[in-house]
Amino acid sequence: MHSWSPLAVLNGRIRCLAVAAGLILAVLGQCQSLRAQPAVVDENALKLAFIFNFITFTEWPARNTAESDIRLCALGGEALGGALNALDGRVANTRIIQVKRVSTVNEAQQCDLLFIDSMGGRVPAPFLGELGDSPVLTVSDAENFAKSGGMIGLLKRNNRIAFEINLATATRAGLRFSAKLLNLAIVVPQ
Numbered sequence: 338m339h340s341w342s343p344l345a346v347l348n349g350r351i352r353c354l355a356v357a358a359g360l361i362l363a364v365l366g367q368c369q370s371l372r373a374q375p376a377v378v379d380e381n382a383l384k385l386a387f388i389f390n391f392i393t394f395t396e397w398p399a400r401n402t403a404e405s406d407i408r409l410c411a412l413g414g415e416a417l418g419g420a421l422n423a424l425d426g427r428v429a430n431t432r433i434i435q436v437k438r439v440s441t442v443n444e445a446q447q448c449d450l451l452f453i454d455s456m457g458g459r460v461p462a463p464f465l466g467e468l469g470d471s472p473v474l475t476v477s478d479a480e481n482f483a484k485s486g487g488m489i490g491l492l493k494r495n496n497r498i499a500f501e502i503n504l505a506t507a508t509r510a511g512l513r514f515s516a517k518l519l520n521l522a523i524v525v526p527q
Contacts, residue, residue, distance in 0.1 A: 381420040383498050384491055388421070388452065388476060391489060392429045394518035397449060398472045398511040407432045408447060410439045412464070413454030417478065421452060442467040453477040453487070462486060472511045483525045488512070492523075501525050 392407055407429060411421050425436040439445045445468060453464070455478045465475060465486045475487045482490030483501035488510070490501040502514065502522040514522075 380493075380498070381417055384417055384478065385420060385423055387491060387498060387500060388450070389424060389427065389429060389434075390518070391474065391476060392434065392450060394515040395450075395474055396513040396515075397474075405432060407434045408449045409434050409436045410445060410448035410451045411436070411454065412439050412445060412451060415454070417452065417454055445473060446471045448473050450474040450476060453479065453482075455479040470509045470511075474507070474510075474512055489522075499523060 388409070392409070409421060409424060411417075411419075421436050424434050427434050437448075439448065439451070442464065445451050445464075449472075451468075451473050453475060462485055468475065474489065475482075476489045476491065477487050478491040479485075479487075480492075483503040483506075484490070486503065486506055488503050488507045490503075492499050492501060500522055501524070502519065503525045504514075504519075505525075505527050507514065
């Protein structure tokens with residue numbers, strides 16, 4: 338015959354409540370992790386990361402690298418142009434990035450990298466023609482940008498950002514890309 342003391346009964350109930358509370362917390366934790374969605378990467382933030390890496394893995398002619406700052410310029414709409422301000426003051430290869438907006442070819446020729454906003458998907462071919470062989474790395478998210486004479490075109494493929502490089506245009510301007518960058522690029526055929 339067992340004798341049950343009130344203290345033993347209370348300890349047993351406390352243990353049961355503790356186990357039940359632990360299970361409830363574990364289940365709630367699982368539900369929380371099921372509801373948590375992976376962070377959606379902002380497309381503009383991703384494009385900014387690409388642009389920063391373009392700066393890092395590009396070599397400009399001597400006249401451009403002798404100066405201490407990288408002049409990152411934006412032409413056109415505000416879709417990504419305004420977001421470029423996030424790069425202002427950052428350092429790439431010991432050079433400080435300075436972001437500014439431009440509206441003329443003369444202003445653009447003073448830039449190291451010129452981002453041309455897609456402006457509704459059109460490629461500003463006359464503007465690119467006027468830049469000629471200036472050592473300005475031209476980048477855009479306009480459709481067929483690299484195929485139309487731009488140097489680097491950002492594209493969206495299978496919900497991912499990729500990029501095309503027009504190596505012939507960049508070489509004529511005296512720009513060189515690191516092998517790391519070229520290995521990730523889609524090189525536009527000549």
